[in-house]
Amino acid sequence: MTLVNKQVSSLYVHIPFCASKCYYCDFNSYVSTSDVMDRYLDGLDRELELVAASYQHEPLQTVFFGGGTPTIFDARQSERMMQMLHRHFRMADGVEISVESNPGTVDLDKLHVLKDGGVNRLSFGVQSFDNDLLVKLGRLHDRDAVYRSWELARQAGFDSINLDLMFGLPGQTVETLQSTLKALIELGPEHVSAYSLKVEEGTPFYTWYERGKLILPPEEDEVQMYQLVMDTFRSNGYEMYEISNYAKPGHRSRHNQVYWRNEPYLAAGSGAHGYVGGVRYINQKDVPQYIETTVGGKRPVVDTEEITEVMQREDTMILGLRLLEGVTFARFREKHGTEMLDVFAGPIAKYRERGLLTVDDVGVRLTPEGIFLANEVYAAFLGDE
Template sequence: MIQQHAPRGVYIHIPFCTNKCHYCDFNSFVLKGQPVDDYLDALEREMAATSLLLPPERIDTVFVGGGTPTVLTPEQMTRFLASVHRHFPLAEGAEFSVEANPGTTDPDKLRAMREGGVNRISFGVQSFDNALLERIGRIHDVDDVYRSIDNARAAGFDNLSIDLMFGLPGQTVATLQDSVARALALDLPHYSLYGLKVEENTLFHRMYERNELPLPEEEEELEMYLYIIDQLKAAGRSQYEISNFAKPGFESRHNTIYWRNEPYYGLGAGAHGYARRHRHVNIKGVQPYIDATLRGLPRLESSDVSETEAMEDFMMVGLRLLEGVSNAAFARQFPGRTIDGQFGDILMRLRDDGLLELSGDRYRLTEQGVLLGNEVFGAFITVHED
């Protein structure tokens, strides 16, 4: 049986940013010269068409990502947020997140965001080392971080998160320790951490190919990861997902939709969506996306997801959560199926290897499994015969 309820989460992509970071392979474009207002018109057309095709019943989370959504002017932000409310009925207490770059959130913009219903901001800080920020192509400095957090708090935002990166070129354990101390001194309710991945079609990949990217050794990168985990836990932020830490009640509700393999709307250039066992990817280019919305839904690819693939996805994303996956949740998505019945041999092998443990009706990563997560997730990928 395919999931019947409409998605309760909405992802919206704003693909513009002030510059392209050296490690970034996201669908983003430098703002200068872009038809931003035409893009917002196109987004509204896609919202209208989407809500007709799959009418929303109740929206619990909205996440606006990019790019850097906060490059919108206050007027554009006001207009954009109003269009979201027109097409998606937000439940009382819904989580409404916007990604931001430090230095792009002046008081006027924050006021527009607050008045438009935004109640959570995720700042892409990455590091508190100015030389390192410049090396990775970020346009902000540490002073911008402090100013942005102060402005957000003054505007009434208390649900704030920052991203930190480790394994960056030229980064040492000592410089990382300083960044972690500064990050924790801000006393925020949520922190995300990411190891650098050198992705194709990035400046860092070209540098890596030319042997010009001085990355830390694997052992040093692991030391960084373990250090951040220890410090965040000691500061009262629970690790609820491999890369995410929060005070109780401040976990990212929107991202948890992904990790529980639940449906979500995906709107904007290059956005992904998943509903009724059907996945889509939108056209990526800004003008091609705009043009496509004049003809209908701006799809690049659409595909049905077989039950076998959906069950594998459930395990791969669900085990990212430290609470793990339960047979009860599995049965809700796949009536008549059990985790053990579907994956018994894989589960036994992962338990024998010390990577998974069973607690009640939940399978979850062990401490060693957290460190070797990709090995665990990869075990659930099979040839689809459904």
């Protein structure tokens, strides 16, 4: 069956391999061998072909290779990955192609292959510049690896680089975070994603937390850390455009804005989630099963969910309020054919009165106070209809 949605112009590709599993990570990632990675690429090649044939879509405006660690592939595998993309999909002029990476997993050959294949945005999972904290997180890289990988990326010609940062880490203080922020600002990345640690079920951190062996900073320190992060980036030429993301002018993540605006996107790779034509789909997580299914010429979709209009409206609010610009009345009307205030007058009025939402002629957005209680605000838009 062909699903028609000509507005689809974004693609997520999941590469599930890592050199090791970090203690906090609940993503779909595995430690594996080069021959398994080659077989995975066999399957991914076939799946990309099937995905491209299954939907009418526009030339791609954004592509995101996530993981896992896509740069765990060697130069030959990386080149193959990029060739597959271009074989099965047309790219729009000015397409944004992002690749996630970990410090220490890149070399010049690999970076040149990615650049030649059209990649114009790199995202390094730095997390911290504190070597002791990196060990506590189960990261394989150290501070020096960050600098080496950064220099190689610049040498290869990448001029749009994101660095991922985490705070609220075990043993972290406001002062140690300040040191990391200083080091990061000195590098001068074009974009930063800064997230508070979430202890996810099924991770070593969760087990240790349940046993009382993972001591996290007190809540008041974490609030102070978040404020420090916001103040530091704003005062150094970065625009905070989403509750965890900061960009220099012209360097917002276009792909991630597709998610936050509740727009459709294609997806491929084990465990990947796509959203097209009002239907969400999920691929097989298990890598051997994924390979067997895709090499056999079938799509690896194991679950689909039709997203009702009620759910779509909720998603538009919950995801859109992550953006500092919020959700405009015009966009809500255009997307859903109804007025936002006719649907969500209750929660909007409640949180406006509490000082957590701003409402003006343009739309609705979080206030500076609302940013700190964002999850509470989002929850108010669930099941309101």
